[in-house]
Amino acid sequence: MMNPPESETLETLASARSVFRGVLEKITEADWGLPTPCEEWTVRDVVDHVIVAEAAVLPMLGIAQAGPPPEQGDPMASWSALAATADDAFAKPGALEAPVEHPYVGQITGHRLAWFRIGDNVLHGWDLARAIGADDSLPPGLVTTLYERAVEAETRPADTGLFAPPPELPADADPQSRLLAHFGRSPSWRAQRATARGGAAQPANVGRSTETS
Secondary structure (H helix, E strand, C coil): CCCCCHHHHHHHHHHHHHHHHHHHCCCCHHHCCCECCCCCCEHHHHHHHHHHHHHHHHHHCCCCCCCCCCCCCCHHHHHHHHHHHHHHHHCCCCCCCCEEEECCCEEEEHHHHHHHHHHHHHHHHHHHHHHHCCCCCCCHHHHHHHHHHHHHCCCCHHHHCCCCCCCCCCCCCCHHHHHHHHCCCCCCCCCCHHHHCCCCCCCCCCCCCCCCC
């Protein structure tokens, strides 16, 4: 797969960060235990997953992590600091073309690593927005870019074993629904909010990882 220009990758990463940040800002203390489209994961579990994933990127980019474990402390402060550090590293000349060693997929480029973070932030941003009942519409341009790249990848998400098979969609499904379905998410997922805080939830139809190629 051809890599897009560096400027496009960095702009797309910034847009993905805005999606996740915008939802994280809306989460209240009462929301942390709510179920999400990620099976068996609460809102807090999803946020912790993204924070830990941001922390894991730093050593791949040659940055030593400092401070408390990423799942501790203030989630917004933790995520913001880790994401900003990674983004500064991605923006350095040559960083996107340089090889990095990923613990699960082996040697990849900085470009591909950045797109992993784009997918994680966008899709888990949607998961969280849907879970807490916030506006879950994604920027149309971001949806198109991420979907086009995903469908061009050699491996489909469901083939990795990390995602559910795409649910059936109507022929006139909108682009966002197609993106979500490609990554095993049901666009119609809704938490049973009347009982959610007590732990009961509608079954989810999604894997936990959102890495894209």
